[in-house]
Amino acid sequence: MGLVIAIDGPAASGKGTLSKRVAAAYGFAHLDTGALYRAVGVSVIRAGGDPADAEAATRAALDLHPEDGILSDPALRTDEAAQAASKVAVVPAVREALLAFQRRFAEMPPGGAPGSVLDGRDIGTVVCPSADAKLFVTASVEVRADRRLKELRERGIPAIPSDVLEDMKARDARDSQRAVAPLRPAADAFVLDTSALNADQAFDAAIAFIGSKTGLGPKA
Numbered sequence: 001m002g003l004v005i006a007i008d009g010p011a012a013s014g015k016g017t018l019s020k021r022v023a024a025a026y027g028f029a030h031l032d033t034g035a036l037y038r039a040v041g042v043s044v045i046r047a048g049g050d051p052a053d054a055e056a057a058t059r060a061a062l063d064l065h066p067e068d069g070i071l072s073d074p075a076l077r078t079d080e081a082a083q084a085a086s087k088v089a090v091v092p093a094v095r096e097a098l099l100a101f102q103r104r105f106a107e108m109p110p111g112g113a114p115g116s117v118l119d120g121r122d123i124g125t126v127v128c129p130s131a132d133a134k135l136f137v138t139a140s141v142e143v144r145a146d147r148r149l150k151e152l153r154e155r156g157i158p159a160i161p162s163d164v165l166e167d168m169k170a171r172d173a174r175d176s177q178r179a180v181a182p183l184r185p186a187a188d189a190f191v192l193d194t195s196a197l198n199a200d201q202a203f204d205a206a207i208a209f210i211g212s213k214t215g216l217g218p219k220a
């Protein structure tokens with residue numbers, strides 16, 4: 001088993017960008033575990049179901065084949081998909097169904113990579129509790145809503161600031177208050193607040209922490 005780096009945090013905390021950069025720096029494989037939940041949510045919607053329906057969500061999770069390219073479907077990146085993901089994610093059987101794929105990825109990273117970076121909500125607490133380095137990336141809800149708004153506008157999607165903030169709060173509440181695997185930092189996680197940091201500063205802080213835990217240096 002290669003080195004495992006767990007990066008958790010709320011929506012729009014910057015953990016996705018950070019995880020990709022960290023993985024590239026070490027030549028590790030990267031898994032965006034949120035995409036698994038998004039894929040389940042989108043499958044339920046496509047089948048005409050309601051993502052809040054536990055049975056429909058469980059069926060979709062059991063039928064999911066992440067290797068088939070679904071994780072790069074642009075439909076996963078919409079706000080509708082994000083809200084659907086957060087609804088299916090409260091269902092324990094959905095989480096259970098997605099666990100094996102995530103652990104396999106960490107144990108045997110694709111392409112023979114020497115390690116893996118998994119980002120999500122419960123990587124350090126549930127999926128890979130013995131990860132070599134755990135980060136919890138966060139930022140104030142206002143900063144995260146601002147980032148999300150900017151991202152939507154850059155993609156040409158009209159958005160109302162107060163709606164984006166309310167959606168962000170609703171998702172935070174659902175993710176952190178659910179009974180199974182709620183969003184919270186692992187006891188041994190390094191909490192990285194990116195409210196006042198740019199992407200480079202967040203990356204430097206992450207690399208310094210990971211280096212201190214693992215002795216790894218970024219690839220030349």
Ligand code: DC
Nearest residue numbers: 033034035037085086089120121122
């Ligand atoms: O990271 P993201 O915004 O793509 O995640 C979408 C939703 O999926 C998120 O609101 C909660 C859920 N999720 C989860 O419960 N556990 C994970 N490891 C990753 C995502």
